[in-house]
Amino acid sequence: MNSIQIEPGIQFGDIKEFTRYLEYERINNHLPGVLNLVATISTFETINQFIESLESAGFVIEEQYGKLLSISKRSKNDKISYYAFFDDYNNIPLFLTDANKTDEIPKTLFNYINKTRNISNMWISPQVMKEIKDDLSIKYEDMIITYFSAQRGANTEARSELRPHYERNVQYHGNDGKQTLEEMEYWYGVLPRILEIKLPTVAFKIDNKGIITLRSGRFGEIFSIIENVVGQLLELRDAIGKSSYSIRHIGKRHQFAHAIQRPWSIEMPVGLDIDEVPRFCNTLQNEDFTILERVLLHGSMQFTARIIDDYTGSLFDIKTSGRKIDVFPVKQPDIGSSMRFYQFICENIDNAAQVG
Secondary structure (H helix, E strand, C coil): CCCCCCCCCCCECCHHHHHHHHHHHHHCCCCCCCEEEEEEEECCCCHHHHHHHHHHCCCEEEEEEECEEEEEEEECCEEEEEEEEEECCCCEEEEEECCCCCCHHHHHHHHHHHCCCCEEECCCCHHHHHHHHHHHHHHCCCCEEEEEEEEECCCCCCCCCCCCCCCEEEEEECCCHHHHHHHHHHHHCCEEEEEEEECCCEEEEEECCCEEEEEEECCHHHHHHHHHHHHHHHHHHHHHHHCEEEEEEECCCCCEEEEEEECEEEECCCCCCHHHHHHHHHHHHCCCEEEEEEEEECCCCEEEEEEEECCCCCEEEEEECCCEEEEEEECCCCHHHHHHHHHHHHHHCCCCCEEC
8 A cells, every 4th residue: 555645643533534535646646546445343442452453463563643554564575565544433444455356355354354353344235235235326316226136035035026945146247237137127127246346436346345446527526425334243242242251160178170151143034944954054155154063953953063173173063943044152142253154154055044
């Protein structure tokens, strides 16, 4: 991010100040043509905790401008630079970079996010992505969608006029993408995962991992989208944060250790049938999770399992009777693992799943 030069002594106290600064830089052509914004959600309580986490992952803090950090990390022989803003109102780190999404961001930033317990990417569910598209379409009648990627899973609740039991993956390029996506939603019941949008004031691409690629225009609408998505994820983060794990020693000599787990829950309107448990396990293990133990009581939908996150090594237990999954932390809650598991449920089991 050497392409953005910030004068020494500038201190950013909130995200609005940084947004105004970016707008000024854009107007004066001081910004690169394409910028990637990566929004995340965390359980860091202070910017110092955030800094310690970055440094432990090999990032170098080049400069600090109040709540804005200039950071970098080596990837092979290349130095990949970012600006990272820590919004301590909601504990939201936001990363800004001109690094590419193909290998530079995954090898540095996403490697850090995936392997750190206290932070998760701002995953955008298919239903929320559709709401973003619908809201912008109402606000801007001349909105153009030039590309979209959409899918329909086995248990997608959205109505499909044609062959609703088929799974579908669709990619489309064309200036009539808005109309085509609406037709695909109606006839085939797909939901968007990636959108490339042109508005009168901005052109950008947004994907379900929370990466927003700003191609041209202003930042205001982009930060409004991020604020909206973050607002919906805070309920999930808070529910995960209320889960707990502790050890109680019992017996006359306190010689026995008893684990006390408080879960967070996922409600599933469509639900998980007993016949779907094998597919659930196989699909989950393709998403960088490993099932260590599992118990399925035949004759009733009672399924329990212990799961390990292949990225962080975090453990958690799940228990379900079909319509609800209780998620029990083991040792300590991991927001990254929990968010990825919730993402798995929404994308593969029930797109209408919500925090219980």
